[in-house]
Amino acid sequence: MEIIYQEKEKRFHLRNDSISYIFQVEKDKYLQHCYFGPALTSYHQSNPPQFIDRGFNTNPISSERTFSLNTLPLETSTQGSLDYRIANYQFLNQAGNSVTAFEYESYRIYDGKPRLSELPTLRGSKAKTLEIVLIDSIQQLKMILHYSIFTDSSAITRSVTFENLSNTAIYLENAGSLMLDLPRCDYDLVTLNGAHTNEANITRQKLHPGIQRIDSNRGTSSPQHQPFLALANWNTTENSGEVMAFHLIYSGNFIAQVEVEQYGTSRVQMGINPDTFSWKLDPKAIFQTPEAVMVYSTTGFNGMSQTFHHLYQEHLVPKTWQKKERPILLNTWEGNYFDFTETDLLNQADKAKELGIELFVLDDGWFGQRNDDTKALGDWFENTTKIPSKITGLAEKIHEKGLQFGLWFEPEMISKESLLFNKHPEWALQVPNYPLTQGRQQLVLDFSKEAVQDFIIDMLTGYLQTGKIDYIKWDMNRHLTEVGNLTLPQDQQQEIAHRYVLGLYRILQTLTTKFPEVLFENCSSGGGRFDPGMMAYMPQTWTSDNSDALCRTRIQSGYSYLYPPIMMGAHVSDVPNHQVGRITPLKTRGLIAMSGNFGYELAINQQSETTLSEIKKQIQFYKKHRQLLQFGDFYRLLLPTETAACAWLFKNEDEALVVYFHGLAQPAQKANYLKTYYLDHDALYQEVNSQAVFSGAELNHAGLLIPRIKGDFETCYFHFKKITSTKTV
Structure with a gap:
């Protein structure tokens, strides 16, 4: 250089x-x-x-x-x-x-x-x-x-x-x-x-x-x-x-x-x-x-x-998280939404621990009078009706079970129906004489104001300095309107959008410097603000609110143009899927989610014993391959279309994993040979399940036979161990 x-x-x-x-x-x-x-x-x-x-x-x-x-x-x-x-x-x-x-x-x-x-x-x-x-x-x-x-x-x-x-x-x-x-x-x-x-x-x-x-x-x-x-x-x-x-x-x-x-x-x-x-x-x-x-x-x-x-x-990502394994999480959102009690949460944590989950995340609904999405943003104090032990007490109980504890915030927003808005209506973005436009019945806090920044820093510091919170999900669920404030002079009003971003960066820089061991996950209704600016502070992003396996093959493939899978939050959710209503096999939901930053977001206590048994096996499989899936090199072998197949390759110096998603089943299926392209040309690889041995060159150029698959949205995988170099055989 x-x-x-x-x-x-x-x-x-x-x-x-x-x-x-x-x-x-x-x-x-x-x-x-x-x-x-x-x-x-x-x-x-x-x-x-x-x-x-x-x-x-x-x-x-x-x-x-x-x-x-x-x-x-x-x-x-x-x-x-x-x-x-x-x-x-x-x-x-x-x-x-x-x-x-x-x-x-x-x-x-x-x-x-x-x-x-x-x-x-x-x-x-x-x-x-x-x-x-x-x-x-x-x-x-x-x-x-x-x-x-x-x-x-x-x-x-x-x-x-x-x-x-x-x-x-x-x-x-x-x-x-x-x-x-x-x-x-x-x-x-x-x-x-x-x-x-x-x-x-x-x-x-x-x-x-x-x-x-x-x-x-x-x-x-x-x-x-x-x-x-x-x-x-x-x-x-x-x-x-x-x-x-x-x-x-x-x-x-x-x-x-x-x-x-x-x-x-x-x-x-x-x-x-x-x-x-x-x-x-x-x-x-x-x-x-x-x-x-x-x-x-x-x-x-x-x-x-x-x-x-x-x-x-x-x-780019914080140094603490460059090589640090990410935990398997259970997020409460789709399983509970706003309806839960402390007893419910602890029962879910018990089940999560049995299955091998490592991080329990309490999503929206734990603070103020937050029983739906119309009120209480900004009132970041515990709802003791739902959580009598408060967040510190709940976190201690979760830790005693051997799980890490995570918490959801939407710090950039304020509800008109909140104590904070009654006290500081001037803290919302606004233009004089024009109405305050709401989205999701919420307004946006003016992060261009240092007083607002300090309020958020102090509030989050109060929770994080207890040492009880291991993970923060930082959400942002609406875009900016009436981008103005009552403080800056007329000839500087057009600065506010950029000042807002600078204020956000100041908050994140302060918090992630103070609490480098806390894992921050970026979210904006999923991928609404998935960009490298956020990744400088938060090493992973909730990739999309759409957790349907078929949709996720396209979304995760697209984001993989720029970001490695470890940066993409990906969860197994219930079916019918909450976003598109599709029913896909649990095996498929698992393999697609494992191809990102793996977790679950479903009603864990309402699953059948058969489902729980399969989830436990998925978690065991993921832990076995976590280093490869989180830190291996990632390649797209097949780009998905609306209905067709998708294939991804994870590899490091010692092994490789091919994940194949079949899409919609087709009649008169043709022979399907998947080329791996990127394996070591001069190495021999043994496929762990079949024990068959192939050279990297053969797999790269002749391809791998995909077995006939019946049924929509099925998946399969191939695990290869590098055993020697063909130059020595």
């Missing part, structure tokens, strides 16, 4: 063993992008931009009509002159003008990677960083472009710092984190789209002229669009071909877009959504954008996923 500056060419080359990223200073002012792709040992510009005198081009040097920023591949956009493509930043000054003129000034290269102020970021002990300083000398503005490259990853991170060096305030109206100009436009655009209970659908379409954009203006990253896009060659598959992927480490309103411009080039841009953003940059003030991650793969979408998985597990 190194970052090279070639003085004569004024060229920067970031490279490691797998990738290179190259740009140079043009005309002593502008940053011209040159290359992003597989590692190059040297670069001498065999691919220079083509300079042509084109109609309607503007020319910064009037005598050079072939040189125009309209067409030059750039590292950052210009504004108000010279470049008409989508912008990565925009200022508005006191005179009402938006023109800037940033020019290259200097650079700095250093070991490591800095933490970003107030924002989550990848850790960078195995990284090198390049900073490029650009100055607008007319308005006294500074822009710093940050690039970091890792020793062991096909990834580069990007972010931008804006600084006002003048004595006059200016407004930053677009704060992009990343921009990349590419010489081609014949890519497929890949995104993850969806809805509540139908998250992370893989969408692939050809780029076309104009702007293709996904975004969120909901206050969160949202279940509708993951803050991610990828560009792939038309022939790229799961196992082969080139992919460039871009992911934003941010939990609020974002934009990710690609413009195909008139001469066949593409511009990728990603950052905070400018539609809901403005920031007053006072004299000498600094604004830092969120960090964006760029990944390059030459081995298809699974290669892309491997990079993201290892990068996030090693450099």
Whole structure:
């Protein structure tokens, strides 16, 4: 890994063993992008931009009509002159003008990677960083472009710092984190789209002229669009071909877009959504954008996923949880909803312990007058009618049974029917003279206010400092409306959406630093805020409120583009399924849930003895394979469709597990051979159940016969132990 500056060419080359990223200073002012792709040992510009005198081009040097920023591949956009493509930043000054003129000034290269102020970021002990300083000398503005490259990853991170060096305030109206100009436009655009209970659908379409954009203006990253896009060659598959992927480490309103411009080039841009953003940059003030991650793969979408998985597990999630096994849990929600007593809970805990479950989680309904979802959010004191022993006493009783104890909170919300709202109505997000719009009969607390942040920190600290709570499920069940408050002046109201996210990060940073041994699970009605910003504090996310096994094959496959299975909460629930009404076999529900972060969410005391016996065997199976399932490399062998099969592979140096989901049963079933692709080519593997021995090469290329399966939504698995290398046989 190194970052090279070639003085004569004024060229920067970031490279490691797998990738290179190259740009140079043009005309002593502008940053011209040159290359992003597989590692190059040297670069001498065999691919220079083509300079042509084109109609309607503007020319910064009037005598050079072939040189125009309209067409030059750039590292950052210009504004108000010279470049008409989508912008990565925009200022508005006191005179009402938006023109800037940033020019290259200097650079700095250093070991490591800095933490970003107030924002989550990848850790960078195995990284090198390049900073490029650009100055607008007319308005006294500074822009710093940050690039970091890792020793062991096909990834580069990007972010931008804006600084006002003048004595006059200016407004930053677009704060992009990343921009990349590419010489081609014949890519497929890949995104993850969806809805509540139908998250992370893989969408692939050809780029076309104009702007293709996904975004969120909901206050969160949202279940509708993951803050991610990828560009792939038309022939790229799961196992082969080139992919460039871009992911934003941010939990609020974002934009990710690609413009195909008139001469066949593409511009990728990603950052905070400018539609809901403005920031007053006072004299000498600094604004830092969120960090964006760029990944390059030459081995298809699974290669892309491997990079993201290892990068996030090693450099993003809290260090305490990087290699720490996650417990098997029982969550009370679907089994009880709001209807329970302390005696009921303790009886369930007894049954959970008998089955081998390790963590008992009390979900919604334990506090205030919370007997349904219409009231009491914000009143975070125990309902002693339901729990006479209070939370501390209940937790002690759960611990005495040999289980860990977890508790549900929805800290960002407030009910109009609550003691907290009666005391602090000004703490809800609101705009003067407009009604307070409710969602799920609740409002959103204004996390841009430090007093609100402190209230949540103090409340949760009160519970956590007892040492009785091992796990927190942090929920967030509605999006933001009336994003304003009664405190900030008029010209700063557009800052509130971003200030909200910064306030959330401050709370999470404070709590996870104070209580590093507490396992926090991120949730927003499932995957409503499943993003790398949250993963920096909470190492796992409740993937979707939809726990149906067929739906989960699609949802978990989609999220696996970016996140390893250990980050995806996945539960076995009752049938008929509470979300879609489907009945699937318990074996299938178990294997699909084991392919994520495993748990149960059902009425445990209402199950038959046959069901309980099978659950106990599932738990024994999972514990036996937990290291492989939680920390092994994960690959998609078959992507699911609405009705068809799905297959996943987990592997490490010693063993592999193939999980095969059959989908809907079909007549006249054809012979089905599943290629494993990723096993060690030179090794021999023994399938544990049949005792048959195959080489990795044979399984990878000839495939594995899937037995004939009758019945809808059935599953099977194959467990392989590596026994030797074919080179020694």
